[in-house]
Amino acid sequence: MSFIAETPQPPYYAVIFTSVRTGGDDGYAETAARILALARQQPGFLGFESARDTGEGISVSYWASLEAIKAWRDRPEHRQAQAKATQWYASHRIRICRVERDY
Amino acid sequence: MSFIAETPQPPYYAVIFTSVRTGGDDGYAETAARILALARQQPGFLGFESARDTGEGISVSYWASLEAIKAWRDRPEHRQAQAKATQWYASHRIRICRVERDY
Numbered sequence: 001m002s003f004i005a006e007t008p009q010p011p012y013y014a015v016i017f018t019s020v021r022t023g024g025d026d027g028y029a030e031t032a033a034r035i036l037a038l039a040r041q042q043p044g045f046l047g048f049e050s051a052r053d054t055g056e057g058i059s060v061s062y063w064a065s066l067e068a069i070k071a072w073r074d075r076p077e078h079r080q081a082q083a084k085a086t087q088w089y090a091s092h093r094i095r096i097c098r099v100e101r102d103y
Numbered sequence: 104m105s106f107i108a109e110t111p112q113p114p115y116y117a118v119i120f121t122s123v124r125t126g127g128d129d130g131y132a133e134t135a136a137r138i139l140a141l142a143r144q145q146p147g148f149l150g151f152e153s154a155r156d157t158g159e160g161i162s163v164s165y166w167a168s169l170e171a172i173k174a175w176r177d178r179p180e181h182r183q184a185q186a187k188a189t190q191w192y193a194s195h196r197i198r199i200c201r202v203e204r205d206y
Contacts, residue, residue, distance in 0.1 A: 051154040058161040097200035
């Protein structure tokens with residue numbers, strides 16, 4: 001699997017998740033891997049890219065539609081993980097974007 | 104300066120730059136710092152976030168409009184840096200996005 005996601009022709013959607021981790025693992029790594037595996041099975045999932053540098057990270061997931069993003073957001077396993085955000089992240093921001101061009 | 108960009112209320116624009124670096128510096132670090140300093144002075148620049156993990160990186164710059172992105176893309180110093188992309192990156196992809204919601 002290459003690092004750069006093989007997304008289709010635009011338009012499609014991106015969720016940019018920028019975060020600063022708190023110290024310690026606290027179940028984070030295991031949950032992150034499990035949640036990503038679930039996302040990959042979700043209808044409309046197009047790809048995922050992530051990089052983290054000493055606690056500061058950017059993850060981008062790509063989706064076919066806003067509906068697909070909403071369905072994933074509301075999935076119970078994902079909701080449970082979201083509830084731990086304040087434990088795992090000192091700060092974080094989520095941006096929902098429409099990808100208009102890529103090259 | 105905090106890691107997470109203090110962007111205004113949407114809508115605004117994001118340029119997601121995903122890349123895999125080649126080995127060696129080859130003027131990269133100096134140019135990257137200079138180009139970012141220039142971008143920050145550009146009209147419509149809203150913010151910048153970047154993370155790199157063993158050569159695989161995601162950088163996101165935020166902009167007020169597509170016109171601001173185009174003006175920055177065409178600035179001569181930026182064009183010169185773009186011409187070195189194949190030297191610095193084994194692969195890279197640029198996605199131009201409209202940020203519709205953030206939280």
